[in-house]
Amino acid sequence: MSSTWIGVLLLVATVVVQGQDPGSVQTPTAFTKGQTTNLHLTKGEIIDFDKRITEVGATFGINSTFICQTPGLYAFTYYGLTEQDWELWVEMYKNDELIASIYGYTYADYADAGNAAIVHLDAGDKVYLKAHDDYDQTLYGQGNEVYTTFTGELLYADNVELDAVNAYGAVGFSGVMTMNASISDGSAVIYDKVITNLGNGYDATTGTFTAPVEGTYVFHFHALSHSDEEAWLELFHNSQYVVASYGYTVGSYADAGNSVLLHLKKGDTVKVKARPGTDVKLYGDSDEYYTTFSGALLSPTLHGSGHNSQQEIAFSVGLTHNEASTNGPKVVFDRVYVNLGQALNVNTGVFTAPVSGIYAFHYHVLAQQGKEAWVELYHNYKYINSLYGHTSGSYGPGGNSATLELVAGDTVFLDIQHHDSFLYGGGDEVYSTFSGYLLAPTASHHPVVG
Ligand SMILES: *[C@@H]1O[C@H](CO)[C@@H](O)[C@H](O)[C@H]1NC(C)=O
Numbered sequence: 288m289s290s291t292w293i294g295v296l297l298l299v300a301t302v303v304v305q306g307q308d309p310g311s312v313q314t315p316t317a318f319t320k321g322q323t324t325n326l327h328l329t330k331g332e333i334i335d336f337d338k339r340i341t342e343v344g345a346t347f348g349i350n351s352t353f354i355c356q357t358p359g360l361y362a363f364t365y366y367g368l369t370e371q372d373w374e375l376w377v378e379m380y381k382n383d384e385l386i387a388s389i390y391g392y393t394y395a396d397y398a399d400a401g402n403a404a405i406v407h408l409d410a411g412d413k414v415y416l417k418a419h420d421d422y423d424q425t426l427y428g429q430g431n432e433v434y435t436t437f438t439g440e441l442l443y444a445d446n447v448e449l450d451a452v453n454a455y456g457a458v459g460f461s462g463v464m465t466m467n468a469s470i471s472d473g474s475a476v477i478y479d480k481v482i483t484n485l486g487n488g489y490d491a492t493t494g495t496f497t498a499p500v501e502g503t504y505v506f507h508f509h510a511l512s513h514s515d516e517e518a519w520l521e522l523f524h525n526s527q528y529v530v531a532s533y534g535y536t537v538g539s540y541a542d543a544g545n546s547v548l549l550h551l552k553k554g555d556t557v558k559v560k561a562r563p564g565t566d567v568k569l570y571g572d573s574d575e576y577y578t579t580f581s582g583a584l585l586s587p588t589l590h591g592s593g594h595n596s597q598q599e600i601a602f603s604v605g606l607t608h609n610e611a612s613t614n615g616p617k618v619v620f621d622r623v624y625v626n627l628g629q630a631l632n633v634n635t636g637v638f639t640a641p642v643s644g645i646y647a648f649h650y651h652v653l654a655q656q657g658k659e660a661w662v663e664l665y666h667n668y669k670y671i672n673s674l675y676g677h678t679s680g681s682y683g684p685g686g687n688s689a690t691l692e693l694v695a696g697d698t699v700f701l702d703i704q705h706h707d708s709f710l711y712g713g714g715d716e717v718y719s720t721f722s723g724y725l726l727a728p729t730a731s732h733h734p735v736v737g
């Protein structure tokens with residue numbers, strides 16, 4: 288090729304890159320894998336899921352190992368349900384680095400566990416789920432009972448034009464607790480090891496996240512109690528109670544978590560504290576990361592830089608009263624944290640996508656004492672995945688996530704009509720939540736005006 292042609296090509300390439308709005312540079316990447324049969328794992332095995340629920344721009348290597356193509360900030364969530372009377376012990380790795388662990392076991396019962404991590408990935412980095420090296424295990428799954436899932440979302444790509452990871456205000460953190468903690472005075476949980484701290488919002492000495500910029504943020508927190516102890520945690524926005532998680536299992540360790548979206552002003556704080564008046568005993572070790580706290584700013588391009596190319600669509604709601612399937616087929620939440628774009632109908636519990644795009648959903652519940660909660664996520668009338676919460680003699684936590692590719696007008700909701708379900712909630716006991724947000728709009732089926 289002649290040097291003139293190379294010069295012309297370079298010129299064209301430069302013009303194309305400079306002509307792009309930094310807010311639109313990202314290549315959507317999102318996936319959710321699920322398991323539709325019982326899955327027996329031998330020690331150290333990388334999980335190979337049998338169902339692709341969503342796969343947009345995602346590449347996989349050995350078994351279900353995600354391989355990053357687009358450098359940027361990613362969120363990963365995973366959930367598992369044991370087969371009856373089995374243990375589950377699954378770890379999430381970024382390359383060779385442990386980033387989260389889950390453990391579940393309930394005598395003569397099924398046990399639900401989940402965790403999350405927010406990490407920055409470079410091209411070629413891998414994220415995967417692995418059975419712990421010491422345990423063979425069996426996870427439960429059926430065609431219409433998908434509890435065991437693995438979800439990854441590109442929150443936003445690095446900005447190649449600005450040549451910096453967070454030149455436009457990207458914020459994301461993940462902290463994990465590597466020590467055992469016994470908290471009886473209602474103080475904050477200290478996640479002492481920092482996995483990610485883009486934007487430097489998280490302080491590992493106090494366990495506090497301080498918003499570096501105003502915007503809508505997503506948070507996830509998970510914990511494992513010591514055997515026969517409680518994991519009862521509450522997330523606070525400044526001094527205001529937001530949501531909680533509760534786990535207690537007779538004769539075993541208990542896993543519980545929650546997620547929420549909040550609109551924060553610059554300088555607002557978010558932290559996770561132990562329930563006052565309760566002895567909370569959390570499990571942590573240098574190579575066991577059950578107790579985690581992570582969060583990220585959604586849609587940073589909407590804040591500050593003026594590149595306002597995309598409408599912000601995000602909702603997060605919670606339940607402040609007991610709810611049962613006898614009251615109706617869908618879960619209708621009564622406390623609204625965020626409903627940007629008003630896409631969630633708070634009277635029916637149904638989300639309707641205002642624009643075509645890739646969306647992420649997270650849901651959690653706590654079953655009433657001794658009772659069951661079976662909650663199913665639907666896309667229009669198509670079953671996606673579920674949670675099952677039941678712990679003999681105690682309250683049963685459960686959770687799940689999915690990314691979905693929606694066409695404008697598609698609906699997403701939580702359904703409890705197929706089984707008897709009893710969800711627990713109170714004014715300052717919000718364990719059951721439903722959150723969702725637009726990750727990236729996709730080419731519309733009708734012209735976009737504006
Ligand atoms: C991949 O999954 C298969 C089962 O589907 C398992 O036998 C194999 O050991 C796994 N590979 C790795 C590297 O873990």
Ligand SMILES: *[C@@H]1O[C@H](CO)[C@@H](O)[C@H](O)[C@H]1NC(C)=O
Binds near residue numbers: 573
């Ligand atoms: C946490 O407690 C468990 C069980 O008592 C123990 O095996 C483990 O070593 C402890 N971890 C640390 C970091 O002390």
